[in-house]
Amino acid sequence: MAGRTEDQETHMDATALLDSTGALLPHMTVLVTGLVILTLDLFLTPRSRYLNEVVGLIGLLLAFLFTLSTAGAPRQVFMAMAVVDYLGAFFNATFLLIAALTILLSASYVRREGVSVGEYYALILFATTGFMFVAAAADLIMVFLAIETLSIATYILAGLLREDPRSQEAAFKYFMLGVLSSAFFLYGIATIYGALGNTNLVHLAQVLGQGDFSPLLLMGMALLIVGLGFKVAVVPFHMWAPDVYEGAPTTVTAFMTAGPKAAAFAAFLRVFFQGFTTPEMVQHWAPIFAFLAALTMILGNFVAIAQQSLKRMLAYSSIAHAGYAFVALVAHNALGASSILYYLVAYTLMSLGAFTVLMVVARREGPLYAFDDYAGLGTTHPLLAAMMALFMFALAGFPPTAGFAGKFYVFSAAVQAGYYGLALIGVLTSVVSVVYYTRVVMLMYMREPNGAPPIPRLAPTTMAVLGITAVGILYMGIFPGGIMRLAEHSVAFLFQAKM
Amino acid sequence: MIPIPHYLTVSAILFTTGAIGVLMRRNALIVLMSLELMLNAVNLSFVAYARLHQDMGGHVFVFLSITVAAAEAAVGLAILLTIFRARATVDVDNLHLLQR
Amino acid sequence: METFLFWLFAIVGVGCGIMVVFHRNPMSSAIYLVVTMLCLAGFYALLAGPFVAVIQVLVYAGAVMVLILFVIMMLNLREETLEREGSIVTWILAGLIGLVLVVAVLPPFPRTPASAPEPAFGTIEEVGNKLFTVYLLPFELTSVLLLVAIIGAVILAKRRML
Numbered sequence: 001m002a003g004r005t006e007d008q009e010t011h012m013d014a015t016a017l018l019d020s021t022g023a024l025l026p027h028m029t030v031l032v033t034g035l036v037i038l039t040l041d042l043f044l045t046p047r048s049r050y051l052n053e054v055v056g057l058i059g060l061l062l063a064f065l066f067t068l069s070t071a072g073a074p075r076q077v078f079m080a081m082a083v084v085d086y087l088g089a090f091f092n093a094t095f096l097l098i099a100a101l102t103i104l105l106s107a108s109y110v111r112r113e114g115v116s117v118g119e120y121y122a123l124i125l126f127a128t129t130g131f132m133f134v135a136a137a138a139d140l141i142m143v144f145l146a147i148e149t150l151s152i153a154t155y156i157l158a159g160l161l162r163e164d165p166r167s168q169e170a171a172f173k174y175f176m177l178g179v180l181s182s183a184f185f186l187y188g189i190a191t192i193y194g195a196l197g198n199t200n201l202v203h204l205a206q207v208l209g210q211g212d213f214s215p216l217l218l219m220g221m222a223l224l225i226v227g228l229g230f231k232v233a234v235v236p237f238h239m240w241a242p243d244v245y246e247g248a249p250t251t252v253t254a255f256m257t258a259g260p261k262a263a264a265f266a267a268f269l270r271v272f273f274q275g276f277t278t279p280e281m282v283q284h285w286a287p288i289f290a291f292l293a294a295l296t297m298i299l300g301n302f303v304a305i306a307q308q309s310l311k312r313m314l315a316y317s318s319i320a321h322a323g324y325a326f327v328a329l330v331a332h333n334a335l336g337a338s339s340i341l342y343y344l345v346a347y348t349l350m351s352l353g354a355f356t357v358l359m360v361v362a363r364r365e366g367p368l369y370a371f372d373d374y375a376g377l378g379t380t381h382p383l384l385a386a387m388m389a390l391f392m393f394a395l396a397g398f399p400p401t402a403g404f405a406g407k408f409y410v411f412s413a414a415v416q417a418g419y420y421g422l423a424l425i426g427v428l429t430s431v432v433s434v435v436y437y438t439r440v441v442m443l444m445y446m447r448e449p450n451g452a453p454p455i456p457r458l459a460p461t462t463m464a465v466l467g468i469t470a471v472g473i474l475y476m477g478i479f480p481g482g483i484m485r486l487a488e489h490s491v492a493f494l495f496q497a498k499m
Numbered sequence: 500m501i502p503i504p505h506y507l508t509v510s511a512i513l514f515t516t517g518a519i520g521v522l523m524r525r526n527a528l529i530v531l532m533s534l535e536l537m538l539n540a541v542n543l544s545f546v547a548y549a550r551l552h553q554d555m556g557g558h559v560f561v562f563l564s565i566t567v568a569a570a571e572a573a574v575g576l577a578i579l580l581t582i583f584r585a586r587a588t589v590d591v592d593n594l595h596l597l598q599r
Numbered sequence: 600m601e602t603f604l605f606w607l608f609a610i611v612g613v614g615c616g617i618m619v620v621f622h623r624n625p626m627s628s629a630i631y632l633v634v635t636m637l638c639l640a641g642f643y644a645l646l647a648g649p650f651v652a653v654i655q656v657l658v659y660a661g662a663v664m665v666l667i668l669f670v671i672m673m674l675n676l677r678e679e680t681l682e683r684e685g686s687i688v689t690w691i692l693a694g695l696i697g698l699v700l701v702v703a704v705l706p707p708f709p710r711t712p713a714s715a716p717e718p719a720f721g722t723i724e725e726v727g728n729k730l731f732t733v734y735l736l737p738f739e740l741t742s743v744l745l746l747v748a749i750i751g752a753v754i755l756a757k758r759r760m761l
Contacts, residue, residue: 010732010733011731011732011733012732012735020736031743038750078735078736079732079733079734079735079736081733081734081735081736081737082736116754119750119754122750123747123750123751126743126746126747129743130743133740139737141560141563141734141737142736142737142740144567145563145567145737145740145741145744146740148567148570148571148744149740149743149744149747152570152571152574152744152747152748152751153747153751155574155575155578155751156574156747156750156751156754156755159578159581159755160754160755162581162755163585165582165585165586168578168581168582168585169582171578171581171755172527172575172578172579172582175571175574175575175578176521176527176530176534176575179534179538179571179575180518180521180534180537182538182567182571183514183517183518183534183537183538183541186538186541186564187514187537187540187541187544189560190541190544190545190548190560191544193545193548193552193556193557193560194507194544194547194548194551194552197552197554197556198554198556199556199560500601501601501602501605501645505605505609506642506646508701509609509612509613509642511701512613512616512701513612513613513616513635515697515701516613516616516617516619516620516697517616517620518697519620519693519694519696519697520619520620522693523620523689523690523693524620526625528625528628528629528667528670528671528674529619529620529622529625529628531667532619532625532628532629532632532667533619533620535632535659535663535667536616536619536620536632536635539635539636539639539659542639542651542655543639543642543643546642546643546646546648546651547646549646549648550646550647550648553720555720555721555725555726555728555729556729556733556734558648558650558651558721558725558726558729559726559729559730559733559734559737561643561648561651561654562650562651562654562726562730563734563737563738563741565654565655565658565659566658566741566744566745567741567744568659568663569658569659569662569663570744570745570747570748571748572663572666572667573666573748573749573751573752574748574751574752574755576666576667576670576752576756577751577752577755577756578755579670579674580670580755580756581755581756583674
């Protein structure tokens, strides 16, 4: 069999199968939780619907415990299809956090909007399973299938408000461009398969390390960049994101800015830091990434200024932040890899927090997510306004928030790798972003309340999300060392041996 | 026998044709079919490369790829149905409630 | 014989593929797509892939395209509502760009000719063997993907909210 060492078996025996399954227990747990919710929902009455969330959270907690127990030195399972290591564990923990926060966030929203509750949570959990398999992928076919699983789940989630024409549009646009990018990605896999005879990432690195280099690999790499670029919404593959983020249900948008983005970055790390990792190859893709990152930071931030809707502004902000994270990819070093992980956690907290406030303040009649809804919020709802201010400052990158620490690490990594211009662009565009983030803050505190209907009392789950994200942002900002050390530990193996 | 590059050329032509269809056509159903055409083109590449390397992996990929494409077609059609029910049209250019 | 079949499938396949994209009526496009898929199945057979050839016909041409045709007929678009999309100039431009792209996408091809495959290559036994041993995890993940798609199709397309 091409690509597999001679002493490897042609199939797994019972012990190997059990061992492999045990290693992927976190992923299986999330999957099973989704299935349980799907079935359980058939028997629930409207009064006992809350059990959906409870089961979901318990399942996620179990998966987290399994993540901790299975984390270890890198080992390949399931016939070299998946890999279990600290990097995967870190990503799993991040994905589980995203899912848990989304469940808490959605609890009041799904009842308000009348969405089919059981299927919603099941889809969230299946998407999370997809995220986790991306992070555990050792073979390009697994990356592809995991991305497709999470993408299909997200297409459906985007269109869940079936009566809302904007939700329908969002779902279709997302679907159209999502499948287009998948086709490019698949073509890239086919080309690499043509060059290598198999699609295993570790084997790819070995072949490259031996200097065995075929132009087919370069072409495959370019196609993979196009495919993944769509998923993470860097410029010029970002066209779908503002429309889709604006039209989708708010909790789904929150989920989408955090989960699929983090999963796409996991795919980048696996494919480019474990696959195309030799210095010759890095010389090919790092400048491309640098160019994409610069475009994204510039366009994302400048267009955000002009937005009239807060939701759309946050959509462009999400694009800009993907640009910042991309800078860390360009810096192909240990600090770069660990700063991506840190940044993804930080951005998850900031984004989910901001979208929670968005969801709470949104008015059902009239223009949704208009800036005017926030006028005078500082006087009418001081605690909520303070939270929003925190999220806005964190996204802009003010100390002592996680946003500042994240950008600091990312730009330091770029400087360390010699990309001074890129770091400078990053800093300058961050300054530009202050313009539109503080606009919200000024609206809240310096304008009179405009007599909008009062916001109903927050559900405890919503308050929990706000609390967790706010505390997390401040903690990571003031004590960044803890998470950074975990991140560094997770990526250490990537830079140990010279390929 | 026919050299493998011939098959790869056909695959490239079909892939590009599908891409043109996705980007240029307004009718959502034809966009969907263009996407399917692209995925089919990639499958051809897989089978051709599998023949080159004498590796069954390519055939397995095609099997899985057809499955994924079928699943995506089903979901895409379901989304189309929700749009059509509200608007009685599948003209993609009519989807402009969300600013471009 | 093989050469004749290759060129037959190639010309018909590419021709019908182009017609899928360029025809006004989605019903005709669907039929052209079915023919294209059948030509591809012919290619798979020529490339020693009998199993994938049959699956292509059964699943892709047989199930997916039938589904698309159902939806086309259900939506019942009348010919008059279909206008010409885009001017001739735009299409020619797109064609030229497409030509450039094909040349760009044409990979630097492996020049070594393929050796004759073993008799068991491409059969259902071989595919099954690989699918349940080496590719077991992708296979299982695909089942999750199918479940997600089923859920989606049902909750998006059903008539009334349950």
